[in-house]
Amino acid sequence: MxxxxxxxxxxxxxxxxxxxxxxxxxxxxxxxxxxxxxxxxxxDGVIRGFTVQVDPAIDGRRTEAYVELFCRGTVAPDELRQMMSHVPEVVEACTVSGSADAMVHIRARSIPALEDALERVRVAPNVDHTRSSIVLSRLIDRPID
The missing domain is CATH 1.10.10.10 (Winged helix-like DNA-binding domain superfamily/Winged helix DNA-binding domain)
Structure with missing residues (x-):
């Protein structure tokens, strides 16, 4: 290149x-x-795809939260990915250092929808507990790439 x-x-x-x-x-x-x-x-796989980014506010997914995920025992990243892939409101998930095992970013259409998605994350196998922070306002929102 x-x-x-x-x-x-x-x-x-x-x-x-x-x-x-x-x-x-x-x-x-x-x-x-x-x-x-x-x-x-x-x-060559340098460009992996072309996409459309829709403003979440226009799409109706204004309610968002960052959720720390704490698991029972050791859970492999692939297992975490599999567990979170079944919750469509999860827009990002990553393993992290520190006391939490993973960080999950959820976008939903309302607080009840956020609560429902969060409950589906909580009942996933090997999840011990979560700690959530609901986003009140975005101060900086830079595009990735």
């Missing part, structure tokens, strides 16, 4: 719908050369 590839990726991060010709004008390539590079970046 060279600086032109990095430039193409940066432009696609800003606007994944940008035309190859528009990208080419910025990086100094023809539209067909940009397409070949994008195809190669996809084939």
């Amino acid at each position: 060279d600086n032109i590839d990095r430039g193409i990726i940066d432009l696609l991060r800003q606007n994944a719908r940008a035309g190859y010709g528009d990208i080419g004008q910025v990086v100094g390539l023809s539209a067909s050369a940009v397409k070949r590079r994008v195809d190669r970046l996809v084939a």
Whole structure:
């Protein structure tokens, strides 16, 4: 991957719908050369996909919480992933250092929906208890990538 590839990726991060010709004008390539590079970046797994990010407020998923997950015994990350994948309100989950085993980010349409999702997390196998913090307001919300 060279600086032109990095430039193409940066432009696609800003606007994944940008035309190859528009990208080419910025990086100094023809539209067909940009397409070949994008195809190669996809084939090589550098670009893993193109997506739409919907504003959660417009989507109705305004209620969110960060949940610390404490497990009984040792639970493998793959097992945690499997347990959380069955709760569609879980938008992020990761293992963490410290006393909790994992941190889970939940987005729901209302407090009752959040409570329901949280209960489905709590009753998952090997979950001992949780500690939740409901988000009141977002102070900084930078896009990833």
